């Protein structure tokens with residue numbers, strides 16, 4: 001398996017590599033993981049993850065006002081503009097007929113878009129992309145997945161298990177904070193879901209009359225405090241680190257040799273808080289920002305045609 005991470009990837013070599021292989025365009029794939037806060041993108045050239053980036057959700061209202069052709073044009077541009085910008089390479093200019101992107105897209109090889117989404121409204125919008133495929137749980141080589149399990153959780157677990165080894169526990173510090181674990185037979189043992197750090201703060205700010213919206217502190221806050229803002233930060237941060245520590249310790253009692261990975265938009269802050277509160281626990285945790293794309297890579301390697 002190709003094991004090249006984005007950390008040791010240099011733009012120069014990647015650009016050369018990318019451009020020189022652009023002729024075999026069928027090797028290009030765009031992976032899109034749709035979370036509840038953001039769109040997470042990964043560009044694959046064959047089995048190699050070249051780049052990842054995040055963008056906002058599309059506006060359902062704005063897209064629904066477009067004609068079918070405009071919608072296709074908009075989706076194609078949304079997907080490929082960041083790639084063209086990064087590599088200073090016009091993907092669609094390789095096509096013969098410079099008309100509407102929707103027409104061009106039918107006549108040339110546009111990178112297929114492979115979706116893994118937990119947000120049905122956003123998934124629906126992307127169905128107007130000319131070459132789109134949605135990953136489903138039944139395509140993943142894992143045991144014991146339950147039908148309503150989030151595809152993001154399953155794909156990330158698969159990716160980490162394959163990349164780092166089984167048993168595996170994944171902590172996803174995203175919109176929701178999830179724990180998802182599997183044993184050495186790639187069988188889901190189970191997990192848990194709680195509101196993520198950002199969601200805990202926003203729900204307190206939005207659902208109470210007296211509490212302000214606050215942001216996550218850069219460092220561990222004081223625990224016992226005499227002002228409202230820091231009291232919220234303290235409650236959320238100490239509550240989350242205690243929960244995370246407790247789930248990890250319990251998991252390690254069940255699977256002492258397990259790998260433990262943390263991913264998601266709040267992973268760095270979570271790790272920082274944990275390092276200050278439970279240093280022994282954090283020593284066992286591996287930061288894996290691209291974990292979900294490791295899962296995509298495995299699906300691509302399983303030989304499913306897109």
Ligand SMILES: Nc1ncnc2c1ncn2[C@@H]1O[C@H](COP(=O)(O)OP(=O)(O)O)[C@@H](O)[C@H]1O
Nearest residue numbers: 035036037038173174175176198199264265266
């Ligand atoms: N640029 C950013 N935009 C939005 N959220 C961000 C950003 N950087 C970090 N975050 C944090 O990431 C969290 C969401 O995590 P993410 O993994 O993007 O969620 P999801 O996969 O559910 O869309 C938010 O709670 C927020 O605190």
Ligand SMILES: CC(C)(COP(=O)(O)O)[C@@H](O)C(=O)NCCC(=O)O
Nearest residue numbers: 035036037118148149150174175176
């Ligand atoms: C738990 C989730 C909301 C996490 O979503 P995220 O925070 O990554 O946007 C998502 O995986 C989901 O909708 N899951 C379905 C329920 C389950 O996994 O059991």
Ligand SMILES: [K+]
Nearest residue numbers: 035152172174
């Ligand atoms: K996520």
